[in-house]
Amino acid sequence: MDERIDKKNLTLEEALERIQTAPPLRKVKAFLDQTDLSADLKALLYDVAKITVKVGEVIVAVGRRVLQIAMTLVHKFPHSTLGLIVATILSTILSVITAGAGPTVLGIVVAFQKLMYLLGIGAGVVEDIRQNAMKEAMDRVAVEFGVLGPTIQE
Known part of the structure; x- marks a missing residue:
């Protein structure tokens, strides 16, 4: 690739x-x-x-x-992977800390965990994109598999 x-x-x-x-x-x-x-x-x-x-x-x-x-x-893309790992660790810690909380707190925790994943992955992807490696790799994947789909004749 x-x-x-x-x-x-x-x-x-x-x-x-x-x-x-x-x-x-x-x-x-x-x-x-x-x-x-x-x-x-x-x-x-x-x-x-x-x-x-x-x-x-x-x-x-x-x-x-x-x-x-x-x-x-x-x-x-180590930045994206690292962002996901950090978000997972923080999410796990938050789950353990709030394990005995009521349903309202648990709803907030779940929403916060999703936000952590988005921010963790997002920050990693932004850094990988900043280095232009992610865009080039995704362009190669899109080209490779795009040929298999329907095409529009010009």
Whole structure:
């Protein structure tokens, strides 16, 4: 995903070829087995990896490519990941502190937790965008998968 993609020059065949560069299911499973994720989350991600779409006569491994892109983005955009982690930690602490509170307080806590997630992720994304890396990566993803959708003839 490092090379630049020019939308006007990417054909359907090229897009399918790029999507098919995703690792095989056995490698995805081996990668997931090495993580510290819960067994339920590993099973869910493995199910996502098995998602395929038929384009003409070609079976496209969309799920494996989505997971590959997600793993790349986590490494490429540490600010967004850090923002999410900090928001999760603060949300957990707030939940523990207010565990015995009444329903009104819990409603406020839930709203505040959502706001923390938005601010945490938002701050990370803003920093990643400031470095222009997020926009370039999302442009590449949009081009790669956009070719598979309907197009408007000019």
